[in-house]
Amino acid sequence: xxxxxxAMKIVNWLAAGLAVLASSAPIAAQPPSLVVSVAAxxxxxxxxxxxxxxxxxxxxxxxxxxxxxxxxxxIVEGARAAVFISADDRQMDxxxxxxxxxxxxxxxxxxxxxxxxxxIDRAVPANxxxxxxxRVTRLAMGETSSVPAGVYGRRWLEHEGAxxxxxxxxxxxxxxxxxxxxxxxxxxxxxxxxxTDAREAKxxxxxxxxxxxxxxxxxxxxxxxIAGPAEAEGxxxxxxxxxxxxxxxxxRRGFGVER
Amino acid sequence: xxxxxxxxxQFTVVxxxxxxxxxxxxxxxxxxxxxxxxxPGKALLETVVSLPLVLPPVATGxxxxxxxxxxxxxxxxxxxxxxxxxxxxxxVVIAMMVVSFPLVVRSVRSGIEQVDRRYEELAATLGAGRFxxxxxxxxxxxxxxxxxxxxLGFSRALGEFGATIMVAGAIPGRTQTLAVGIYTFVExxxxxxxxxxxxxxxxxxxxxxxxxxxLVAARA
Numbered sequence: 170x171x172x173x174x175x176a177m178k179i180v181n182w183l184a185a186g187l188a189v190l191a192s193s194a195p196i197a198a199q200p201p202s203l204v205v206s207v208a209a210x211x212x213x214x215x216x217x218x219x220x221x222x223x224x225x226x227x228x229x230x231x232x233x234x235x236x237x238x239x240x241x242x243x244i245v246e247g248a249r250a251a252v253f254i255s256a257d258d259r260q261m262d263x264x265x266x267x268x269x270x271x272x273x274x275x276x277x278x279x280x281x282x283x284x285x286x287x288x289i290d291r292a293v294p295a296n297x298x299x300x301x302x303x304r305v306t307r308l309a310m311g312e313t314s315s316v317p318a319g320v321y322g323r324r325w326l327e328h329e330g331a332x333x334x335x336x337x338x339x340x341x342x343x344x345x346x347x348x349x350x351x352x353x354x355x356x357x358x359x360x361x362x363x364x365t366d367a368r369e370a371k372x373x374x375x376x377x378x379x380x381x382x383x384x385x386x387x388x389x390x391x392x393x394x395i396a397g398p399a400e401a402e403g404x405x406x407x408x409x410x411x412x413x414x415x416x417x418x419x420x421r422r423g424f425g426v427e428r
Numbered sequence: 429x430x431x432x433x434x435x436x437x438q439f440t441v442v443x444x445x446x447x448x449x450x451x452x453x454x455x456x457x458x459x460x461x462x463x464x465x466x467x468p469g470k471a472l473l474e475t476v477v478s479l480p481l482v483l484p485p486v487a488t489g490x491x492x493x494x495x496x497x498x499x500x501x502x503x504x505x506x507x508x509x510x511x512x513x514x515x516x517x518x519x520v521v522i523a524m525m526v527v528s529f530p531l532v533v534r535s536v537r538s539g540i541e542q543v544d545r546r547y548e549e550l551a552a553t554l555g556a557g558r559f560x561x562x563x564x565x566x567x568x569x570x571x572x573x574x575x576x577x578x579x580l581g582f583s584r585a586l587g588e589f590g591a592t593i594m595v596a597g598a599i600p601g602r603t604q605t606l607a608v609g610i611y612t613f614v615e616x617x618x619x620x621x622x623x624x625x626x627x628x629x630x631x632x633x634x635x636x637x638x639x640x641x642x643l644v645a646a647r648a
Contacts, residue, residue, distance in 0.1 A: 204515060204599060212616040233515070233597040234612050242490070243597060246497030248514045346615045369617045 202229035203402050204249060206240040208256035208317075210345055210366050211279070211390065214422045215254070218415050222406065230406065236344055238315055244269050244395055251403030254278060254392040254410075256363075257317035261391045271403075274394035278410060280425030281388045283321055284364040285376035288355040297329055300359065305338065309348045309360035312341040318348070321386055322361035325378060328385060363388070365423045380425060390424070432600075433624045440605040441632065443517065444585035447524035448578055451532055455577060458529075459536030460562065481530040488526055489594025492519070496595065519596035520603050524588045528581035535580055539573015540566060579640035586632055606632075 207215045212234045219230035233240065233250060237260040244250055245267040253270075255261040264270055285300070300308065311319025319341065326332040342348045345362050349370040352360040359375070367374050380388065392410060394403040409415055416426045458477055462470070480488050496513040497503045506513060513519050543566050551561045567574065589607035596603035598612045606629045613622035 204597075206597070209612075209615040212612075231599045231602060233599045234616060235593065235598055239594065243493065243514065243594070246493045246499065246514065247503060248493075248497075248597065249512065250515070344615060346617070350614075 202231050203251050203399060203406055204231050204233055205252045205254065205406065206233045206235070206244060206248070206250040206395075207254045208237045208240065208390070209234055210256050210318075210363055211254055211424075213369060214419055214424070217418055218410065221414060221418070222409055225409075226405070228402065228406075237317060249397050249399065250395050251397065251399035252392060252406055252410075253395055254390065255317075256390055257320065258389055258391055259317070259320070261393060264393070264395070269395055271394040271396050271400055274404065274407065276392055276407070276411065277389045277427060278392040279390040279419055280380060280427060281390055282364040282380050282425070283318065283325060283361055283378040283383075283386070283388070284367045284374050285359055285361055285378075286349070286352050286367045286370070286372040287359045287375045288352055289371060289373050290355065291358070291373075297331060301331055301334060305358040307340055307357040307359075308335060308338045309340050309342060309351045309357040311345050311348055311362070312343055313339065316342070316344060317388075318345045318361065318363050318366070321388055325361075325383065325386060328383075368423050429624050429628070430621070433621065433628060435601070436604055436606055436609045436625060437628045437632070439517075440586060440607075443520045443605065444524055444582050447521045447528065447585045448532075448582045450521065451525045451529055451581055452574075452578055455529060455532035455536050455581070456567070456574065458533045459573075459577075460540055460566070462533070463537045463540035464566075477533050478530045480527050485527055485588065485590025486594060487590075489523060489591035492523060492526065492591060492595040496522075514595055515597050515599065515603060517596075517603060520592055520605060523591035523595050524585035527588050527591055528584040531584055532577040532581040535573050535577030536570065537573075539570035539577070542573070543569040575643055576640060579636055579643070583633060583636045583640075586636070587629065 205215065205219075212232060215230075215232055219232060222228065222230055233243075237256040240250075240253060241255065241260040241263045244253055244264050253261065253264060255264075261270075261275065265275065299305070310322045311317065313319040313323040323332060326335055340351070340357060342351065345366045348360045348362055349366060349372060351357045352372045353370055360372070364374070364377055378386070380386070392407055394400055394407055397403075411428065416428065419426050458473075462474060462477070493514065494500055495502050496506065496519070498507065503513075511518075513522065547565050547569070548561050551565055556564070587607055588605070589611065592603070592605060593608050593611065596608075598604055598608045604612065606625050610622050610625045610629070613619065613625065
């Protein structure tokens with residue numbers, strides 16, 4: 170009896186699995202679609218826009234969501250994304266230096282602001298002086314050399330001359346979402362994130378750094394068309410992202426749109 | 429549980445099955461060589477085979493991304509014949525294969541090492557060739573190790589995250605697996621969806637381990 174032998178059993182399962190694979194056509198025979206690599210902090214907005222874009226043009230937009238660093242690395246190595254939307258200029262610079270950006274397509278798609286957030290159930294001071302005062306013992310930030318919101322947060326604290334004193338209180342996280350989770354769970358006293366990220370979490374925004382008062386921060390979330398076979402489709406999608414319909418969606422979600 | 433969750437689970441299981449099926453022949457060959465052959469540089473081969481076990485999966489993913497990227501000869505050769513790996517299901521399978529390979533090899537190897545060499549030698553004196561000995565004596569007697577290795581590799585493939593997200597991305601419906609899906613859903617604030625995937629992952633892992641225990645027990 171063949172099935173008495175465990176090795177045969179395994180072979181049978183594998184055969185069954187491959188049969189399933191052969192019959193699951195959706196995986197293999199999907200219509201070609203536009204891949205857009207988008208930083209996690211803009212995912213929800215892009216998801217909404219992808220639906221609108223599909224309704225208008227019939228083109229399906231697939232979102233490859235992740236941290237800007239990973240997305241940039243993938244594109245530099247040749248991943249076939251048609252459009253890249255980064256959470257900061259630095260990662261776009263990386264992609265551009267590698268010669269992957271279609272000349273003239275890089276655009277200042279969105280601007281953003283930093284926000285100081287605190288757990289909902291705690292009355293925490295709102296400004297820098299209070300941060301320094303000592304009631305905040307643990308401050309969650311994105312990793313201050315790579316995560317965009319962390320890099321800008323550090324730049325702000327350095328600008329204010331507060332970094333040396335606060336540095337030891339900073340708990341770095343690999344993503345902004347992790348910062349928000351730590352704040353939501355009440356494991357830290359405060360956190361620094363993008364204002365738009367704060368809107369999507371159960372946290373209390375206790376302070377904002379308006380872009381016009383902190384011009385040196387210049388937080389830009391750029392987009393560009395990536396060189397490759399889908400360039401033309403990429404251009405059309407980026408055009409759509411810069412149009413009035415998309416701008417309204419971005420504004421409603423708290424992003425700054427300069428046009 | 430939503431249709432989306434099921435689709436992700438189905439995709440992951442199919443990819444992991446495929447990865448296991450494709451890994452097995454290589455792992456059996458490597459396991460047999462390591463168990464039975466002696467040659468200069470064997471220690472080096474052993475180390476190389478075990479590398480994905482100790483490297484952080486993200487580092488493995490970075491290596492794969494480079495290997496299949498446009499800057500490596502392999503990537504360029506594939507480009508030339510029109511085969512795309514990065515950002516496709518092929519990348520998912522390859523990432524799963526690479527990270528599960530050492531686990532399968534280890535299990536196969538110890539299975540083969542436990543086979544009494546006298547049976548093989550006896551068969552040889554009766555005139556059986558090397559391949560026939562392997563097919564009719566060594567592999568059947570080592571089947572427990574091979575089965576255990578396959579299930580272990582399958583389970584590892586199911587949970588693979590670090591290498592996958594680097595080389596395959598997190599594209600819904602195209603490369604998004606259970607582990608990558610959980611990460612993306614948490615990252616984008618869809619915690620309920622993440623919990624659904626987590627539950628399914630736990631069930632699948634439970635099933636695989638339960639089956640492997642039963643198989644081993646049935647054979648003993």
